[in-house]
Amino acid sequence: MRWPPPPPGRPEWSWLLGLRPRRWLRPILRSVARGSDGTAWIASVGGGPGFEFDHLDRVAGFGTAPRILLDAQRPMLERAARRAERGRRADRRLLLGDAATLPFRDGSVGLLLSLGVLCCLTDDGADRAVAEAWRVVRPGGRVVLAVPRWRGAEDDQRHVLQGFVRIGGPRAGRSLFSKPS
Numbered sequence: 001m002r003w004p005p006p007p008p009g010r011p012e013w014s015w016l017l018g019l020r021p022r023r024w025l026r027p028i029l030r031s032v033a034r035g036s037d038g039t040a041w042i043a044s045v046g047g048g049p050g051f052e053f054d055h056l057d058r059v060a061g062f063g064t065a066p067r068i069l070l071d072a073q074r075p076m077l078e079r080a081a082r083r084a085e086r087g088r089r090a091d092r093r094l095l096l097g098d099a100a101t102l103p104f105r106d107g108s109v110g111l112l113l114s115l116g117v118l119c120c121l122t123d124d125g126a127d128r129a130v131a132e133a134w135r136v137v138r139p140g141g142r143v144v145l146a147v148p149r150w151r152g153a154e155d156d157q158r159h160v161l162q163g164f165v166r167i168g169g170p171r172a173g174r175s176l177f178s179k180p181s
């Protein structure tokens with residue numbers, strides 16, 4: 001393997017995303033599940049091959065909440081489809097789309113996952129993606145953000161400026177936000 005490896009945003013390197021156990025994510029998801037009514041949509045924006053759904057599947061409390069994975073690259077969605085098929089998970093929808101123009105209704109999402117996506121976008125694209133998150137997440141809903149450490153403070157601030165409140169997370173850029181009711 002070439003070192004350092006290319007960003008896993010490229011489909012051919014997406015398997016790298018599955019190597020990290022992401023231990024920090026599970027407790028955050030558990031805390032969100034405790035407040036979930038088990039029905040509101042869960043959307044992973046820039047979900048890639050869908051590794052975050054493996055974590056969601058292991059957290060009790062999300063009930064029959066419909067799951068949707070949106071990504072801008074078709075090959076990523078094909079990988080997500082293959083993984084869902086292997087795991088016999090028919091409970092998720094896969095959608096081709098852009099984080100900056102989400103095809104969801106206002107206030108329709110209870111939990112939005114934005115893991116490793118803002119760092120793929122321009123500053124303007126990241127601003128628009130956060131504005132879209134604000135539009136689609138319902139009052140009282142949650143956003144889980146993950147970006148590399150070097151841009152954590154900046155992307156946390158993007159959410160706060162939009163109106164989100166940071167309510168958890170182990171460090172800047174690995175954050176849980178709430179949209180106030």
Ligand SMILES: C[S@@+](CC[C@H](N)C(=O)[O-])C[C@H]1O[C@@H](n2cnc3c(N)ncnc32)[C@H](O)[C@@H]1O
Nearest residue numbers: 009017046047048071072073098099115116120
């Ligand atoms: C580093 S990967 C992260 C994948 C997944 N969230 C994870 O953490 O395992 C970034 C993903 O964002 C997607 N992406 C990049 N720009 C996007 C955009 N404008 N809208 C939606 N997805 C995008 C890429 O196709 C890629 O699948």
